[in-house]
Amino acid sequence: MSLMNPSAPALKEKTTKAEIKRQSVLLIIAALYVVYGIIFYYLPLVGWLMAFQTYTLKGGIFGSEWVGLKWFKFLFTDDTFVRIIRNTLAMGVINLVATTVTAIGFAILLSEVKNIWGKKLVQTISYLPHFLSWIVVTSIVHEAFSTEGMINELLVNLHILKTPISFFSHTQYFWPIVAISNVWKETGWNAIIYLATITSIDPSLYEAAAMDGAGRWQKIKHITFPGLRSTIIILLIMNIGNVINAGFEVQYLLGNGLLQSVSQTIDIYVLKYGVGKMNYSLGTAAGVFKTFVSMTLIFLFNFIAKKTGDERLF
Amino acid sequence: MKSKKIFALTMACMMGIGAFAGCAKKKDSITNFKMFACMPGKEINDGNRIQEEIAKLTGVRVKETWLTGQTATEAVGSIVASGDLPDFIDGGDGSDALYEAGVLVAWDDYLAKPEYANLKEMYSDKEWEMFRKADGKIYWANVFQNTYGESKATGHNDEAFWIQVRVLEWAGYPKIETLDEYFDLLERYYNENKENADGTKIIPYTALCDDWRYFCIENAPEFLDGYPNDGSVIVNLTDYDKPTIVDYNTTPTAKRYFAKLNEVYNKGLMDPNFAIQTYDEYMAKLSTGAVLGMCDQWWDFAFTVNDQFKASGFDELGYNYIPLGLTIDKGMVNHWHTYGDTLNAASGCAVTTSCKDPDKAFTFLNRLLDQDMLNLRFWGQEGTDYLVDENGLFYRTQEMRDNWADATYQANNVCAYSYMPQYGGTSRDGKNAMTPAEQTSEFFATLATPLVKCFEAYGYTTYGDFLGSPVEEMGFWFPMYSYSNNMSTNTKGGVAWIKMGECKHEYLPKVVMASDFESAWADYMEAYAACKPEDFLAEMQTELDRRVEMGKSA
């Protein structure tokens, strides 16, 4: 976006020309990527036209009836949809915070382990749940949180609870359970990126710090954490754009009628009202809306990052 | 390091090439067609014995593929957009979209020709009218619930209040006709029996509320009022020429039914986790034999549960379920069991415009209805899959039955072409049933002792007898769910229909679990009214009127 720096125009032009020559390889490569991106990512966005039509299979994208903003109006005058945006954003944010914090914490703790074998073993185990499908994971979660499940048993035995709680009958427990499920499944996997980054931190920094008598906590605080900072920020900004995609399967599989006021997300809504009900346009309209929200969030947080002098996306 | 990578890459490329090379189709004189059905199903293996036999006799082999990981709408949308249609298709809930996209071949010309007499014979002229679309043509034929000759049905494959046969035996085989009698019996049995022989705690009653399977709690009121399963509404026949749509969710019967469940729940007779159980958990509960009764569709539980009972020996303990045809008050006629066929004209087997040789496709469909084909598809090959006794009756040995229940065996040896034209009922030989499941001898051969005792005690010979529904043809409009299932959110009625469903999902369990039923019911009714059910009902009425008109003109 902001490619120019405010130096003298004449001088700049000169450098630019020289630079173009110098960077010709980079520019050619970049051009190829732009062509690729336009074909495979931007061209299909023609499909967004469906959001302004009542799309029929017969008419296709160019022959269906145009209805203007009808489907957007439909979405925003529907009380359910407004509640669903709330659910989506809430779960998106809770999951983002929970999974980021645990992944970073886990990566740092693991990096503190000196025994290579132990470290490798722990890491291998930690990322295994990522490979289980949600249907397998949610059935275990559902059992664990049932009234006869381990969680209740534990809480009752520890005298935190007097009688078991029926976690899936009360709306207030749903978001935390979804977050816990996400953390359980993805912590090890998400930590991989941070572990890789930690390895790039110059070990001599730790040695120097040790010489200065820095303790473990200080080393984490002054070396490991700053080393991770740019990765954390980049991932955070990218994932903030995704809070609107809080998921579908977990909520669908863990939810039930009593919980639907807190469990339904935009994706579930789209399935129910759109693709499940012969209405392709409604789903597209919701998709366009999601992109709009994502991009707004990205711009906002990228701007903040820029202002605070941090790493940024673009 | 590098050489390793190159090696790996070469290997991978070779494997990739091998992947393509390994598949050069063997050439033979058989025409290979493709079929896609918009429902999940079992893919059979290439070289399947029956499939090859059918191919030998008809010159046609059909590769069936099924819905995977998509909704029917998505699948239809993507198949039409790709332009890569299979030769045959059953669009399921997406059938209308296929018609609108203009990718189907009309049946009319074929139905008019004598070479396709078998196809024509599938339905009466009046029934064929049901399939006619707005452009005046017929594009598909539903292949299910189509009885040839006399019905041989022995099961009750639909919804009912089910009760374990041991409870009936314990009470001396009483006649249970109303909801109150049913729960009263469960309560009396439970008061004296809290645990099964193996120590499992008995749950007198449960109701599944999971996702689309919440019909287990939701639609009983329509049956309790004596109406058949129209699925989404009651069709009131007070004026037979001008039937009207009635919402079964708001009837006095609905309120009495939920009040009863509420009472039962508060007495501790109902599974405390009924509202939050998943389908898997529900099946687990039923499988242990702990649940005395529930309201459900037969196919929703019976396959797994009956096998489970047999495997654990529970069938001899009387854990199997008997269907009951309950009504809200005594002396009412019920329609839990419908005799005759339920014609769902909203979907069916179709031939697409991508099919290069539609004549051959229709000839094949026609041929599939010949008796030798039907026997191959449902009974298999004589000598291998079934035997014939001196009276000409087909039967199976236990080994044959076991084989046909084995998934791997099925994939290699069974080819029913289950979404192509077929019949139930009596074989053209006049003796046998079209399918083994309906063969009376096969039916009794597989029945456990407590069930046999129960059948004898009541003097019944089929499960349908337990329901006591009258034997009568359903009206021309039946079933209305063939319309409501295909409603789109493009219309107000379609939107209302989804909202009503969401509202019931949330409030029905609340109503049942409420400590103050009256106020919970009032809350529910208020939330329900906000969904604008009138939009939905109006649309259903329009469809009903259309069907009635069609019925008159046909």
Add this chain to the structure above:
Amino acid sequence: MNGKNEKKKSMMSGWDWAFVICNTTFLVLFCVVTLYPILNTLAVSFNDGLDAVKGGIHLIPRKFSLRAYDAVIHKQGLQQGAIVTVARTVIGTLLALVANALLAFVVSRRRFLFRSSLSFFWVVTMYASGGMIPGLILMKNLHLTNTFLVYIIPGLVSAFNVLVLRTYMESLPDSYEESAQLDGAGYMRIFVSIISPLCKPVYATVALFVAVGHWNSWFDAMLYNRNRTELTTLQYELQKYLNSVMQTQGNTSSSGKTSSSSQVTPVTVRAAASIVTMLPIIMLYPFLQRYFVTGLTIGGVKE
């Protein structure tokens, strides 16, 4: 090495000891918690199908049976699916790694003129999607449907991976590039012989991401190669099988066609399928793991 360790040990304070003990305890607990679902899945997969429906299996199969594996492994098309999956995983991962790394290299050059706008161009692709049908029409018009290439080309560049790579590359000191440029090295040489060797940990990470993505994918097989059964993938075959086992059809109820096959039930097949797909990809891990567990001595820039 040993001497160093001893020196460290002697330097450890009481707090350090407390930390090590807490940390170890925590990680062990964490392992127990994350290992449970895997062991549970294993136990279920080795259990008799019908018996597993009853639930309540934790770490040990209650009624041992290999039928679920037998059924899964003998699914026709599974072998073909496995071959295609391996091919697409290997080819797709290598090509994607190169493609992503090259783009990341370009956008991480501080002097590159369109650094910010090119990044933005790719960031958009993460959040904007035209949907299933337009994608399908595009693939059809590019003649990619019914080909193996549809597994490789469309997903070649992913903005997420590019940004992860870019972030890492940007964290490398500029001095390497500068000194190489003084030696007259062009950008491509800097990419291949200076930046890439330093990026091993992040390359391993991205390779893992891409490989797992390829390994698990099946939707593209269904959507684009529906009519080319020889281009099926492992996961697609398993999905189809799982679907068929779960089938309980209202529509077919009127007859016994859907005669049950109770030796295999969704519960056990799901578990067995999970294990079958998990094992090979897990075996890949140790090879990549050394890059991001052991760490590189970056200070000394070797190789």
